[in-house]
Amino acid sequence: MTLKVYNTQTRAVGPFVPLEGNKVRIYACGPTIYDHAHIGNFRTFLFFDLVHRYLEWAGYEVQFVLNLTDVDDKTIEGAAKTGLSVAEFTRPFGEAFLEDSRTLGIMPVDSYPRATGFIEAMVEFVARLVDSGHAYKAEDGAVYFSIASFADYGKLKGIDSSDLKVGARVTHDEYDKEDARDFALWKAATDQDERAGAAWDSPWGRGRPGWHLECSVMSLAELGDTLDMHLGGEDLVFPHHENEIAQSEAATEQPFVRNWLHVKHLQLEGRKMSKSLGNYITVRELLDEGYDPASIRHQLISAHYRSDLNFTRVGLDASRNAVQRLLDFESRISGLQVSEGAGALPIPGLVEEALRSFESAMDQDFNTSDALGALFTMVTRVNAALDGCSEVSAADRDTVVEALESMDRVLGLLEVARAARSVDEDVVDWVEERIQARQRARAEGDFEAADSIRDELTEKGIVLEDGPEGTRWKVVS
RNA sequence: GGCGCCGUGGCCAAGUGGUAAGGCAGAGGACUGCAAAUCCUUUAUCCCCGGUUCGAAUCCGGGCGGCGCCUCCA
Numbered sequence A: 001m002t003l004k005v006y007n008t009q010t011r012a013v014g015p016f017v018p019l020e021g022n023k024v025r026i027y028a029c030g031p032t033i034y035d036h037a038h039i040g041n042f043r044t045f046l047f048f049d050l051v052h053r054y055l056e057w058a059g060y061e062v063q064f065v066l067n068l069t070d071v072d073d074k075t076i077e078g079a080a081k082t083g084l085s086v087a088e089f090t091r092p093f094g095e096a097f098l099e100d101s102r103t104l105g106i107m108p109v110d111s112y113p114r115a116t117g118f119i120e121a122m123v124e125f126v127a128r129l130v131d132s133g134h135a136y137k138a139e140d141g142a143v144y145f146s147i148a149s150f151a152d153y154g155k156l157k158g159i160d161s162s163d164l165k166v167g168a169r170v171t172h173d174e175y176d177k178e179d180a181r182d183f184a185l186w187k188a189a190t191d192q193d194e195r196a197g198a199a200w201d202s203p204w205g206r207g208r209p210g211w212h213l214e215c216s217v218m219s220l221a222e223l224g225d226t227l228d229m230h231l232g233g234e235d236l237v238f239p240h241h242e243n244e245i246a247q248s249e250a251a252t253e254q255p256f257v258r259n260w261l262h263v264k265h266l267q268l269e270g271r272k273m274s275k276s277l278g279n280y281i282t283v284r285e286l287l288d289e290g291y292d293p294a295s296i297r298h299q300l301i302s303a304h305y306r307s308d309l310n311f312t313r314v315g316l317d318a319s320r321n322a323v324q325r326l327l328d329f330e331s332r333i334s335g336l337q338v339s340e341g342a343g344a345l346p347i348p349g350l351v352e353e354a355l356r357s358f359e360s361a362m363d364q365d366f367n368t369s370d371a372l373g374a375l376f377t378m379v380t381r382v383n384a385a386l387d388g389c390s391e392v393s394a395a396d397r398d399t400v401v402e403a404l405e406s407m408d409r410v411l412g413l414l415e416v417a418r419a420a421r422s423v424d425e426d427v428v429d430w431v432e433e434r435i436q437a438r439q440r441a442r443a444e445g446d447f448e449a450a451d452s453i454r455d456e457l458t459e460k461g462i463v464l465e466d467g468p469e470g471t472r473w474k475v476v477s
Numbered sequence B: 001g002g003c004g005c006c007g008u009g010g011c012c013a014a015g016u017g018g019u020a021a022g023g024c025a026g027a028g029g030a031c032u033g034c035a036a037a038u039c040c041u042u043u044a045u046c047c048c049c050g051g052u053u054c055g056a057a058u059c060c061g062g063g064c065g066g067c068g069c070c071u072c073c074a
Helices: A039-057 A073-082 A086-103 A115-131 A191-195 A211-223 A234-252 A283-288 A293-301 A313-334 A347-363 A368-386 A394-411 A413-421 A425-443 A447-459
Strands: A004-007 A012-015 A023-032 A061-069 A135-137 A143-145 A183-188 A207-209 A229-233 A260-263 A462-467 A470-475
Touching: A004 A260, A023 A039, A023 A086, A023 A211, A039 A061, A039 A229, A039 A260, A039 A283, A039 A293, A039 A394, A061 A086, A061 A211, A073 A086, A073 A191, A086 A283, A115 A135, A115 A143, A115 A183, A115 A207, A115 A211, A115 A234, A143 A234, A183 A211, A183 A234, A207 A211, A211 A234, A229 A234, A234 A260, A283 A293, A293 A313, A293 A413, A313 A368, A313 A394, A313 A413, A313 A470, A347 A368, A347 A394, A368 A394, A394 A413, A425 A447, A425 A462, A425 A470, A447 A462
Parallel strands: A023 A061, A023 A229, A229 A260
Antiparallel strands: A004 A012, A135 A143, A143 A183, A183 A207, A462 A470
């Protein structure tokens, strides 16, 4: 089995080969922390997580860096409005992002660099480009990257740089760029920048880093000249990542990124999510509406990352039920009576086939839809094999449990669902007590009383399931 | 205008040359004191037209429809 990934630069799916053995260096463009991340952002971050989890699952040694942009026009503007420094203004949003990430089961990554922590390295990087003739200081005090100095410009987006309409975007005369296509590496500080604590000394005077610069410098500092994967939302292809390539390769003279992966933007209830439409929604708002984190996670990974995905509340309901099926299955398996004398079941073959399909799906450019199909096929087939037999061998049961856990190490659905359904000990005791009371009533044939107890539990979100081995219960969202 | 994507059953969504995974919802049945869970059965020829091919949802052309990027938005 070989992992194949789609590379934006080649526009084709090809074998994934890390630069060095089975070590994988990944850099992902995280959020700009000027506001709460919305559900669309999390489609992207959840994909990052799938990549992270699957590579580790497949045996790679992964070093994963996710940046948080804390210096840019938006954070500075936000800081200015609130009278805070950029550091103070962005802190709560950074924390909220990490909290929402945990809620959705996104694994921690190895490093979360912020631009403010790398100013010195950025200044050095810009100096390097100026010294080598790839950048120049303009009269407006900014330092620009000279696109004319980088022959490969446009290779990511697949455009010929000479085709870029020179002057097409120069509607203001405020720039002193030599070429309209050039982009800022370092911007001269404004009064607003100074007030927000977003200005630093440099050989070119007080200023702050340009947005594109941040990722190049931080990835270089943390992961070296060449990355195995660079991930981001599709909007970043141009100009952000194109510019990163230009400045990075101009500076290091090494290939910057071996594989570019970009996630398609999410639609919300059939429309593009945008601030102007006012239709973006955050994870915490969905939780307030009563939706379950596992449902959100499921819907966001239910479509391939390069396909359209229309996020809807109707879909969330369907996802909740799909996740519930997995929980029910897990509960059934773990509650099985084990017996040495249990008859042979076709379980090993079913499970092996499921795992093979699962891996093959994920290998095909992280095809999560197909992978979910493999998982649910296993659920149905094992359920069918189990029907009619109340006992199973320990080996068969363990095989299923391990396969389920294994696939969930990548998908993270059960993991998140369990976390949201954990209950306190005293609640457990109370439920157990009620169930026993109901059993007594049933034994006496007093079904009215028994049903009344069951209704009482249902109201609390506890659903009962009577089986041959007694009554199981579960918490439903 | 430039570049690109998509259109699969009621809804969501895989499959990208050999006669359509999976999830949700619905219907019928089995099981159950009744439920729940589970199982079984059941619902598609893949937007339209033309072409290539022994054979296409899958390739090519045209049409209709939806969408994205080209603005420091993931």
